[in-house]
Amino acid sequence: MTVVTPHPDPVAPAPGVRPVPASRRRTSLPGRDLLGVVPFFAFVVVFLAIPTLVVVIGAFTSDSGGFTLDNLSAVGTSYILEAFGRSILLSAVTALVGAVLGGLLAYALVTAKPDGVLRRVVTSAAGVLAQFGGVTLAFAFVATIGLSGFVTVFLQDNLGINIYSHGVWLFELPGLLLVYTYFQVPLMVIVFLPALDGIRPQWREAAESLGGSTWQYWRMVAMPLLAPPFLGATLLLFANAFSAYATAAALVSQGSPIIPLQIRGALTSEVILGQQNLGKAMALGMIVVVALVMWLYAVLQRRSSRWLG
Amino acid sequence: MRISVARTVALLAASTTALAIAACAPPEKESAASNSDAAKAASVADLGGLDKLVAEAKKEGQLNVIALPPDWANYGEIIKAFNTKYGIKVNSAQPDASSQDEINAAKQLKGQEGAPDVFDLGGAVASANTALFAPYKVATWDDIPAALKDANGTWVNDYGGYMSIGYDSSKVPAPQSVADLLKPEFKGKVALNGDPTQAGAAFSGVVMAALGNGGSADDVSKGVDFFGQLKKAGNFLPVDPTATTVESGQTPVVIDWDYLNVAQGAKLQGKMDWKTVVPSNAVVGSYYVQAISKDAPHPAAARLWQEFLYSDEGQNLWLGGGARPVRADAMAKAGTIDQAAYGKLPVTSGEPVFLTEAQTAKAKESLATNWAKAVG
Numbered sequence: 001m002t003v004v005t006p007h008p009d010p011v012a013p014a015p016g017v018r019p020v021p022a023s024r025r026r027t028s029l030p031g032r033d034l035l036g037v038v039p040f041f042a043f044v045v046v047f048l049a050i051p052t053l054v055v056v057i058g059a060f061t062s063d064s065g066g067f068t069l070d071n072l073s074a075v076g077t078s079y080i081l082e083a084f085g086r087s088i089l090l091s092a093v094t095a096l097v098g099a100v101l102g103g104l105l106a107y108a109l110v111t112a113k114p115d116g117v118l119r120r121v122v123t124s125a126a127g128v129l130a131q132f133g134g135v136t137l138a139f140a141f142v143a144t145i146g147l148s149g150f151v152t153v154f155l156q157d158n159l160g161i162n163i164y165s166h167g168v169w170l171f172e173l174p175g176l177l178l179v180y181t182y183f184q185v186p187l188m189v190i191v192f193l194p195a196l197d198g199i200r201p202q203w204r205e206a207a208e209s210l211g212g213s214t215w216q217y218w219r220m221v222a223m224p225l226l227a228p229p230f231l232g233a234t235l236l237l238f239a240n241a242f243s244a245y246a247t248a249a250a251l252v253s254q255g256s257p258i259i260p261l262q263i264r265g266a267l268t269s270e271v272i273l274g275q276q277n278l279g280k281a282m283a284l285g286m287i288v289v290v291a292l293v294m295w296l297y298a299v300l301q302r303r304s305s306r307w308l309g
Numbered sequence: 310m311r312i313s314v315a316r317t318v319a320l321l322a323a324s325t326t327a328l329a330i331a332a333c334a335p336p337e338k339e340s341a342a343s344n345s346d347a348a349k350a351a352s353v354a355d356l357g358g359l360d361k362l363v364a365e366a367k368k369e370g371q372l373n374v375i376a377l378p379p380d381w382a383n384y385g386e387i388i389k390a391f392n393t394k395y396g397i398k399v400n401s402a403q404p405d406a407s408s409q410d411e412i413n414a415a416k417q418l419k420g421q422e423g424a425p426d427v428f429d430l431g432g433a434v435a436s437a438n439t440a441l442f443a444p445y446k447v448a449t450w451d452d453i454p455a456a457l458k459d460a461n462g463t464w465v466n467d468y469g470g471y472m473s474i475g476y477d478s479s480k481v482p483a484p485q486s487v488a489d490l491l492k493p494e495f496k497g498k499v500a501l502n503g504d505p506t507q508a509g510a511a512f513s514g515v516v517m518a519a520l521g522n523g524g525s526a527d528d529v530s531k532g533v534d535f536f537g538q539l540k541k542a543g544n545f546l547p548v549d550p551t552a553t554t555v556e557s558g559q560t561p562v563v564i565d566w567d568y569l570n571v572a573q574g575a576k577l578q579g580k581m582d583w584k585t586v587v588p589s590n591a592v593v594g595s596y597y598v599q600a601i602s603k604d605a606p607h608p609a610a611a612r613l614w615q616e617f618l619y620s621d622e623g624q625n626l627w628l629g630g631g632a633r634p635v636r637a638d639a640m641a642k643a644g645t646i647d648q649a650a651y652g653k654l655p656v657t658s659g660e661p662v663f664l665t666e667a668q669t670a671k672a673k674e675s676l677a678t679n680w681a682k683a684v685g
Contacts, residue, residue, distance in 0.1 A: 079681050147497075147548070147559045164497060167540070171547040253549035254504050255681045269507040270408035270431045272673050 052287070058280030071281035080262060084285060086173060087242060087259040094180040095237035101181075102188020103230065109189070110196045123193065126186035133183050138250035141179055145170060173257050176248055180241050187240060188233055195229035228301055235297045239290055259286060347609035351462060352446045353616060356609075359448070362616065363395060365609035371398045372610040375414055375425040376406040380552055380576065382468055382568055383630025390626060391617050397610055407508060408434035415441055419604050426611035428600045429467065431509035433669060435598035439463050442600040445612055447619040452639035457596060467618060468568070468632035469596035471587045471657055472517035475570030478582045480561040486588050487521025487535065495562060496543050500550040501536070502565040506673075506680050513593050514564040515680075516664065516672065521591035526662050529672040530679065537683035545684065552576065555583065566595075567655045571631030590659040596635065621645045 062068035074080070105122075112119045145151050147168065155161040169175055199222055207217040245260040256262045259282055265272075266279030347365050350356045356365065366372075372391075379385025379401075388399045402423070403410060408430040418424035428435070428442075439459075446462040457466035474484050481494055490499050503511035515532040524531025539545040550560040555573055563570065567585055574583035599618065605611040617623045624634035625647040633654065640646040664672065 077678065079678055082681070147546075148557055165543075167543055168497060168546060168548070252547070254501070254547040255684045256504065256506070257681065265504070265507050268407050268409050268413075270434050270509050271506055271512045272677055273409065273433060273437050 055280045055283045055287070058277045059284040061277050061280075063274050063277065071277045072284075074278050075281050075285050080259075080282065083257060083259050083262045084289070086257050087286075088289065090173065090176055090180065090258060091238045091241035094177060094184050094241045095234050097181050098184025098188050098237050099192075099230065099234040102185045102233075103192055105185065106189045106192045106196050109193065110199075114197075123189070126189040128186075130183060130187035130190055133244065134246035135250040137179060137183065138247050141170065141175075141182075141251070171252055171254070175251055176258070179247055179251065180244065183247075184237050184241060188237060191233045191236060192229065195226060195233075199225065231297060231300050235293060238293060242286065242290065345608055347612060348443065348605070350608075350612060351444050352450075353448055353612070356612075359616065362609060362613055366395060366397055366607070366613040369397070369607040369610045371400060372607055372614055373400045373402065373423060373426045373605075374614075375402045375428070376404065376408065376411050377401055377429060378404040380569075380572055381630070382632040383572065383626050386629065387618070387623065387626045390622070391614065394617070395613065397613070412438050412441065415602055415604065422606055424604060424606050425602055426605040426607050427614050428598075428602065430598045430600065432595065432598055433509070435464050435600060436666070439600075441603055443603045443605070443608075443611075445601050445615060447615050449619045449636060452636045453619075454635070454638070457635050464598045464600045465615075465619075466596035466635045467599040468627045468634050469594055470566040470568040470632055471655070471661060472513045472591075472593040473565065473567035473570050473585050473587045473655060475555075475563045475565060475573060475583060475585045477555075477558070477561040478584050480558070483584065484562075484586060484588070487518050487591050490544060490562070491538060491542055493542075497546055498561045499539060499544050500546045500548050500554070500560040500563050502550055502563060502569070504680070506676050509595070510566055510569075511564075512672070512676065513566075513595055515676065516662075517564070517588065517591050517593045520593065520662060521588055526664050526668045527671065528675075530675050533676065533679045533683045536680075540684050547684065556580070566632075568631035568633070571653070571655065575631070585655050587655050587657045592657050592659050592661040594661040594663050625650065 059071050060067055060069070062070065109119050109122055141149075143149055145163065147164065152163055155163060164170075170178075203221055204217055207221055212220070243260070245264070248258055248261055249264060252258075252261060256265050263279045263282050266275035266282065269275065345365075346356060347362070350362075353359050353362050356362050374388070377384040377388070379388070388401060391397065392399050400423070402414070402425070406414070408428075411425060411428050411430060412434060415425050415428070430438075442463045444459075444462040447465070450458075450462070453465060459465070474487075474490070476484065481498060482489075482492075484490055484495075489495075501511050501514050502508065505511040505515045515536065516526065516529055517532070518535040519525065519529040519532030522531045522535040536545060546560060546562075548554060548560055550563040550565070552573065554560040555563060556577060563573075567587055570583070570585040574585060577583050599615060601608075601611045601615060618627075619636065621640060624636050624640060625645075627634040628637070628647055628650045631650075631654065634640075637646060637651070641651065
């Protein structure tokens with residue numbers, strides 16, 4: 001039996017890995033141990049807690065500075081609700097597509113040699129591409145399949161195919177679906193690979209020697225073990241797409257179809273003024289959506305851990 | 310686990326450094342600028358003449374401007390001319406920012422060296438923020454029509470124009486009216502400069518479409534309907550047009566201010582025949598607003614900038630960019646206007662429409678709820 005080392009998995013502990021018991025005898029003052037964590041806490045306070053507070057307080061503040069519920073009720077207007085709907089749809093679809101495609105790709109990588117060239121190349125490529133977003137990514141797509149992108153022009157000149165015969169979809173929601181999927185897949189590979197690495201070939205051998213079919217192995221061993229990290233990774237992808245702003249801002253200039261773009265409009269519009277706090281109320285709405293998704297994830301986690309019990 | 314004293318000290322040092330970096334905001338400089346004589350001057354006479362103002366401004370040596378694209382109303386040339394004439398360094402921040410961004414910058418950078426000295430704003434943003442402006446009357450104050458300035462000099466209109474359709478005449482036939490844009494020849498070719506719920510130019514573009522589509526200044530919903538039809542026909546191009554997209558042929562038709570389209574045509578001379586037309590009986594006009602920041606870090610340079618803009622030279626520079634300077638009528642009478650540039654302005658037919666505040670407010674409401682539906 002080889003020793004299993006814990007994986008540095010950002011989403012969930014890899015299956016089959018038991019956490020090391022943390023009961024170590026303390027010989028020093030607890031306060032001194034905390035010292036090393038102070039920078040981290042300071043960072044979290046400055047860059048997470050304070051901005052969140054600003055958003056929450058601003059959402060309930062009127063333009064003149066008093067308490068109001070107007071901003072929240074304004075979030076209920078049809079065009080903002082529709083933008084929320086489109087944002088959730090865009091994030092959910094790209095998260096699911098990214099999770100399935102990325103999961104399959106990660107599985108293919110696990111079957112390759114662990115320190116082979118293929119795996120090393122694909123994981124480093126995934127590492128780069130998962131962080132490839134914003135204006136650069138938008139520009140890459142515009143240059144490739146934009147109106148005068150080289151693929152568009154090639155298809156039109158040589159094959160007579162006009163990919164924009166039904167409207168310029170790249171600069172609308174369908175374009176965002178495509179571009180977001182592009183960075184979701186590699187992110188899934190990165191976060192799901194450690195979980196797959198935790199699946200040991202011995203288990204499969206054990207299942208087979210006990211007379212189990214492939215289907216039974218997947219249904220009773222691998223799937224229950226992989227479900228929590230898969231769900232966790234999908235959730236991460238959802239949040240990743242839900243909060244993405246720069247890519248959409250660089251691509252979409254009309255109609256602000258999704259919430260981050262609506263917030264941009266509320267903060268910088270030179271036509272409709274005094275919406276700063278409405279922007280904060282929308283941001284609060286985004287926090288609520290992510291909190292709901294987290295709660296749903298926790299429920300699913302609990303359900304799926306029963307299979308493991 | 311034993312922690313040595315040295316390690317404790319190191320940890321402590323590391324954490325305090327991190328804290329210091331995280332909590333460090335640039336210190337507010339309580340500069341003397343806001344208390345100087347120049348900051349209190351409401352006209353050049355208050356300082357004892359133009360030479361005094363020039364001397365003060367040269368002492369400051371810098372001017373911060375914001376949201377002035379070099380190809381917008383000739384601002385690139387204007388900045389260059391100001392710099393050459395007075396030797397004052399012009400720091401141009403965020404050339405593509407919106408009017409609201411200018412106000413945000415003034416508030417966020419208040420008391421700092423990099424805060425904007427002067428504003429060039431859309432009317433709506435200007436009238437909502439007059440508390441941030443320092444009243445100042447330029448030497449040529451009397452030439453400016455009373456309707457186009459605040460009586461105390463808190464703000465002054467600077468240049469204006471009419472909504473127009475710019476087009477690449479090698480790709481599309483000349484549009485005469487707004488309705489022409491629905492023709493099949495314009496498929497996938499018509500762009501609007503910005504999102505009308507965010508950018509003033511695009512907002513006026515929708516008003517123009519409303520006038521050309523049987524609506525009026527009181528009811529811009531017809532304009533939103535028009536863009537809805539344009540999208541249905543496949544003619545609407547949801548791309549934000551810039552000089553680059555025009556030059557590369559991505560946006561062959563652009564709805565924008567006439568001075569921007571005219572400037573675009575001048576820039577592309579020899580490469581592309583970019584023409585500008587103000588559609589008949591859908592003439593929407595609007596003036597932009599100049600103001601000096603109350604908290605300007607360079608109050609003398611800010612006032613000198615205004616004097617320069619409203620001098621014959623500055624007005625003609627705006628005109629050279631295709632914009633109609635606010636002193637145009639007075640200068641035409643006095644014979645100081647650049648006749649060649651004046652003659653180049655697009656011809657308009659029909660009574661120009663300037664939206665009142667009430668009409669603007671109503672139009673915005675209608676746009677906020679309906680625009681995304683029409684083009685989304």
